[in-house]
Each structure stands twice: as structure tokens, then as C-alpha cells.
Amino acid sequence: MTMLDEREIGALQAWQGRSETFADCITAAPVRALSATLDRDDPLPEAGTPLPALWHWLYFLPHHRQSEIGPDGHARRGGFLPPVPLPRRMWAGGRLAWEAGNPLRVGDAVKRTSTIASVTHKAGRTGELVFVLVRHEVHNERGLALTEEHDIVYRAAAAPGEAAPPPTAAQKDAAFSRDLLADDVLLFRYSALTFNGHRIHYDRRYVTEVEGYPGLIVHGPLIATLLVDLLRREKPEAAFARFEFRAVRPTFDIAPFRVHGRPEADGKTFRLWGEDADGWLTMQATATLA
Template identity: 85%
Template sequence: MTPHDTPAIDAAALAGLQAWQGRSETLHDQIVASPVRALSATLDRDDPSPAAGTPLPALWHWLYFLPHHRQSEIGPDGHAKRGGFLPPVPLPRRMWGGGRLRWEAGNPLAVGDTVERRSTIVSVEHKTGRSGELVFVLVRHEVHNARGLALTEEHDIVYRAAPQPGEAAPAPKVAPKDATFSRDIVPDDVLLFRYSALTFNGHRIHYDRRYVTEVEGYPGLIVHGPLIATLLVDLLRRHTGDAPLARFEFRAVRPTFDIAPFRVHGKPGADGKSFALWGEDAEGWLTMQATAVLA
């Protein structure tokens, strides 16, 4: 079956997918130092070498609880085959749509922590838009260390239909022009490869140019949504001097491709603790919106 043959999701199929609501899984891991060093190098930071007790920067928990599916369990897009913990959505394009995170005061994740992540599928929703069918899966993660709950994250996963011949792209939004601090990012193959490797992400849209252009119909490799979110928070860290976060919310607006440099921007709110953050592609279009609140 080709992407264009993907069946419509009727009421019966949606009911089957929604049977996954309420499913949960629990994973365990340890926050070791080597991925912290590696991501620091990938983001071109000159951080001290992490040691036991070093606080984990915001969003760097994505270096842990990685998927370890066997090679025979990988699907044609490089993700694990549909089913298992996540519902088997029969739409070929899968993206990280955004998320909302809240850190517990006084209990930061740190190098050396033994951690547990409890994940629950909260909802499965189906919509039809200009670009065809969409399925939204909301997953809630709760991350605990020995001291208790440290982080709550809501993760939005978006599944989309394959592009149709002649299909018009959604109308882009112009990025704001009132940033007070910014950084230019060159999304070359090495940056994307290193982040894929660090997160054990086999999704071919991030490294297989022929697949992403010929099968999924995009103009170039797609920069990981979590990488852009991490770059936004990293920009804020460079501006505030590593002040810890209490909350962070982000939403992917438009894919970012590796065919041109892009920019990340920020500006403070009137209260001095909240910040607007956003990504902008080389054409000036908004690619990601985010809000961060300092602890």
C-alpha cells in the first residue's frame, strides 16, 4: 500500500484507535553524564563537564527513556511499527506537534538520578483539514526521581495524511520582528544526525533525503521539533544565565528544513519571568511558538 492508498478513518476505525485511551507504560532509566556532554557539544556550548548532582537543563530529559525497539520492529518510516503503546494510526506522516511541561520546585532532575517515567495516553482525536485527515494523540508523562515527582509533560503527536498531487501548502504566518535576543542556526546534516543519534531517533525524515522528498513529499530534511524547542530553551539559557524553568509550552507551526539557515528568537514579558520564544525560517515565516516561565 502506498501513502496515497491510506484508508479513511471512519467511525469504527476511530473507535478502535480510541480504545488506546487510558493505556499506560512505565519506564526506568538513569541520568548518566555522557549524553549531557554530547548534547552540550552538539549545541556548541562550552559547559563544565557534568558530575553527579549537576542539574539537568530543561528539555534534556529527552536524552533518556529512549525507544529500544528491535530492528525487526521498525516500520518503513524508521519509527517502530504502529501499535504497542501508541495506537496504530494508519496515516503515514507523524510529527511532534508540541507540548507543555511543568517542573516541580525544589526537585530538579540531576546527573546521577535514577528516574521513572509513567506515560498515559490521554486522548485520540480525529479531524479533517485542508490538508486531509489528521489524528492527534495526547500523551502525558510524569517523571519521578528518588525525591518524588520532578516533571510533568504533555506531548502532542500529530499524524497526517500523505500529500496529494497539486495540494497547496497551508498559508504561512510571518514571524514577529520584535525580538530582543536571537541566534542563527545552520541545520546541516551533521547537526541533524547527531541529534537523531543522541535521541536514538530512526525517523527517516531527519536523515534520509530521498525518503523525505520522494515518499513524504517535503523539500528537504526536516529539523526535529524537539531540537528546535531545545534550541529555543538554549537561547534563553544563554540570555538568562541558566535560570531554571518552571513551565514551558511550545507548538510547531511550520516544518523547518535543512535547505537554509533559520533563526531562534526571544523577548521578555513585562513581569520579567516569562519569555516569548519563536523560530523563524529563512523566508521569514514562523516555525515554532513557545512560552517559558522562569522558576
């Protein structure tokens, strides 16, 4: 297997410090649509309705032309993100902090500035990896509303006969849980809402024959959103101060899965995690309420 050499790694790290800024408006239609997709019975959003935690992912969507899309459904490498020459790309996790007293609201005119904070190369037991850390700052008319760090990982394609990393058993001490089924319709609706063309989420032939997975992959951001949604169902009036999450293992649409939560002793911090049908940990997260 060809490894990235020092020159190629240096060229990728030259992307560090690049930034871009997008403007958008927090409109009501995506809020209504995600509420329906998550099977919620929310009041219809109107101007001034606070945007639930993580639902800002419905905005600032990249609108690449069809001719700019690569074979995996993502935009071709280059542009804002560095052109990492490794075929597999995933949203590995992130950390978010909301500004107290300044929630994003329906009707807000918003601006997001994104910066490539770091590009890191590693080679280990699981193969060659490139980690890209993107830092976002979201402002509305009242000032800074949200800061987010977004971890993207690129890796080589699996070699024939390559063993998957050993799984980790999910914790069994949940205080509240929810059973879920990620069928084709749920994955399609979330892909449509986030304008996500990545074929691993909707093209079964591609994901099984080209990428070698057993089924469609549930979006990492969707699982993170379901973890937050679980806590919102438990604490409907709570406001979020911080949230961090890390993807541990892919979740596939071939079997049901579960999301769990448990409060810590302070009553404001909650452990949240995902579990697949075999009892393996898929995502772990921590939420801190304001």
C-alpha cells in the same frame, strides 16, 4: 481518499488510558554529547549537576528491535501508541511543568510513567488528522520532578498538487536572537542522541522522493531545545518552571534559520519563536522562569 470510519476511530480511541512505565538513570555521557552538539562550552557534568530543561529527552529512549522498524524509520504502528493508519507523524508540541526544588540531576535514578490521555480525529481543510495526547510524569528518588504533555499528530500523505497551508510571518520584535544552520551533521547527532530512526531527519532521498519535502526536516524537539538554549544563554542562572511550544511549519536543512526571544512585562515570562530563511514562523513557545 479513504477516510477513517467510526469503527476505526473507536478502535483507536480504545487506546485511551493505556500506560507504561520506564526506569532510567541520568548519566553524564548524553549531557556531554548534547552540550557539544549545541556548541556550548559547559563544565563537564558530574554527579549532582542539574539537568537543563528539555534534556530529559535524552533518556527513556525506546529501543525497538530492528525487525520492528517500519518503512519510515519509526517503530511499526501499535504497541503503546495506537496503530493510526495515516503515514505522516510529527511531534506537534507540548507543555511541561517542573517541580520547584526538585530538579533532575546527573546520577538520579528516574522513572517515567506515560499514559495515553486522548485520541482525537479531525477532518478539515488540511485533510484527515489524528491527534494523540500522551501525558508523562517523571519521578526521581525525591518524588515528582516533571510533568509533560506531548502532542503527536498523524496525517495523510500530501496529494499530488496539494497546496501547503498558508504560512504565518514571524514576529519582528525580538530582544535577542541566534542564527543557526541545521546541517546534516547536527541532524545526525541529534537523531543519534535521541535514538530517533525517523528517516525524514537524515535520509535525503526518502524525505524528498517518498514524503515529498524539499529537504531534511529539523526535529521539532531540537528546535524546542534550541529555543530553551537561547533563553539559557540570555539567563544562564535561571531555572525553568513551565514551557509550552507548538510546531507551526517545518524547518528544512536547505537554508539557515533563526531563533528569537523577548521578555514579557513580568520579567519571568518569555516569548520564544523560530523563523525560517523566508521569514515564516516555524515554532512558537512560552517559557516561565521560577
